[in-house]
Amino acid sequence: MENPKDLKYTKDHEWVRVEGNKAVIGVTDVAQSLMGDVVFVELPEIDAEFAAGEAAANIESVKAVSEVFAPVGGKIAEVNTALEDTPELINKDAFGEGWIFTVEISDSAELDNLLTVEEYGKLLVEGE
Amino acid sequence: MTSLKRTPLYETHVKAGAKIVEFGGWEMPIQYTGIIEEHNNCRNYAGIFDVSHMGEIDVKGPDALKFVNKLVTNDVEKMALKQCLYSPMCYEDGGVVDDLLVYKMADDHYYIVVNASNTDKDYDWFLQNAKGMDVKVDNISDQVVQIALQGPKAEGILQKITDCDLSKIKYYWFDYGKVNGIESIISRTGYTGEDGFEIYVKPEFGPGIWDKIMETGKDEGVTPIGLGARDTLRLEARLPLYGHEMSDSISPLEAGLGIFVKLNKEDFNGKTALVKQKEEGLKRKLAGFEMVERGIPRAEYPITKDGKEIGWVTSGSFAPSLNKNIGLALIKAEYVSIGSEIEVNIRNKGIKAKIVETPFYKRG
Known part of the structure; x- marks a missing residue:
């Protein structure tokens, strides 16, 4: 699946969609495919604050646990409660219904540290 | 570091689109299409496993x-x-x-x-x-390919390509026969909790037999199964895994394998220690549990009761056939009663679980 052009990315395979002062966060299709069948998502608490790079959620596949890092710092505004009963949305629609949480961006300058779709694509080809 | 070994079926797995991982010094398929799908397929139809690394x-x-x-x-x-x-x-x-x-x-x-x-x-x-x-003791591991065919359709599929009357092979017995025209050892054994067989042949015939089983069993739903689903299948059936449920520091009695320890037979390695362990009473026992609250137990997570550490998870996973999160844990013997509540420490939080009967899954 193609990585959408309107999103920002991290080297840890998260994606970010900026909506005003809010950032919607999920993991990329490459990430879900590496994880395999997702069976549980541990969501952050609403209003919890995370610094950029801090682990905010955990995705459990059958085999392993993967942390989801907050790509930008801020306060958790919403969490995707649909993942509580249908965690497989991450496998089925990583860039859409599989979104994980949103944060109120505390410092928009941090957005500049994120990767463009071209940079993320290059990272996938070259490896980390 | 020594280089990783490959079974004679390695190319077959790569061609089938398997995701390959390192396991015990081998490059093995962890999954082909997905662990849950493979798991269910083995329970409902049939699964073929390359276990040549054994x-x-x-x-x-x-x-x-x-x-x-x-x-x-x-x-x-x-x-x-x-x-x-x-x-x-x-x-x-x-x-x-x-x-x-x-x-x-x-x-x-x-x-x-x-x-x-x-x-x-x-x-x-x-x-x-x-x-x-x-x-005379010989390590003949590299002269053998081992293929497991497991699941309710296993016998029907295998019977089509062997001259051996499989209905005469009882559980935990074997016979010699030709599979796809090749001399084989066929045993009714396995590591999934399903009926099925394990087939031993010379390495050069492995890929031919694998392909023949895939072709013959296509209509009956046979699919290749990787190590990922092999682990969830065996865990649901409470089959122990070395290094997890038992090890050089966990005895077979503690692991609940007492029926495979014949303390009355003449001298054998470990007899004195095991007799003593039994006489003194086991301090730790293996117990099955399922999560009551949300969370997936993983090997080595601590188990607590009222804030006190009482043991650890030896194996844990989402169980596809049960749609529950389950595990085995080695805990202090006084806590193993069925129904008793314990907590699994997941990322520094005590998540509720309860001791349940095992095996978690029994075929119908």
Whole structure:
């Protein structure tokens, strides 16, 4: 699946969609495919604050646990409660219904540290 | 670091789109289409597994019976020809060297199947114990391909390509026969909780038999199964995994494998220690549990009760056939009663679980 052009990315395979002062966060299709069948998502608490790079959620596949890092710092505004009963949305629609949480961006300058779709694509080809 | 080994079926897995990982020194398929789908397929139809990484040690000679019976905790003396026997193999202190399958080929000939990652250690252990005995011990692991065919459709599929009457092979027995025209050993054994077979052939015939089974079983839904689903299948059936449920520091009695430890038989490695352990009473026991609150238990997570650490998870996973999160844990003996509440420490939070009956899954 193609990585959408309107999103920002991290080297840890998260994606970010900026909506005003809010950032919607999920993991990329490459990430879900590496994880395999997702069976549980541990969501952050609403209003919890995370610094950029801090682990905010955990995705459990059958085999392993993967942390989801907050790509930008801020306060958790919403969490995707649909993942509580249908965690497989991450496998089925990583860039859409599989979104994980949103944060109120505390410092928009941090957005500049994120990767463009071209940079993320290059990272996938070259490896980390 | 030594280079990773590949089974003769490696190319077959790559062609089938398998995701390959390192396991016990081998490059093995962890999954083909997805762990849950493969798991369900094996439970509902049939699954084919490459288990060629397992080790095979051949023991022949006048002292073969005496030798094997000294190594393992189960009683080899009672075995009939063409019978298979599961047994732990212990050190003198009661810790486990490995768990294995013994095939009785003749009164003076036993064929022993051991865990992949333990093969070299086991072979050394066999050689050490063979001193002063009239036996010939050979590690023939690289001369054997082992394919498992498991699931309700396994017998029907395999019968189409073998001259061996499979209905005559009872659970934990084997026979010789041609599979796809190739001389094989076929046993009704497995590691999934389903009916099924394990087939042993010379390496060069592995890919041919694999392809033939895939082709023959296509309409009956046979699919290849990787190590990921092999683990969830065996866990649901409460089949132990070396290094998790038992190890050099977890005895077979603690692991709940007492029925495979014949304390009444003549001397065997670990007997004194195990008899003592039994007489004194077990301080730790293996118990099955399921999560009450949300969370997935993983190996080595601590188990607590009222804030006090009482043991750890030996294996844990989402269980596809049960749609629950389950695990096995080695905990202080006083806490193993069915229904009792425990907590699994997941990322520094105590998440509620309860002790349940095992096996978690039993085929209908």
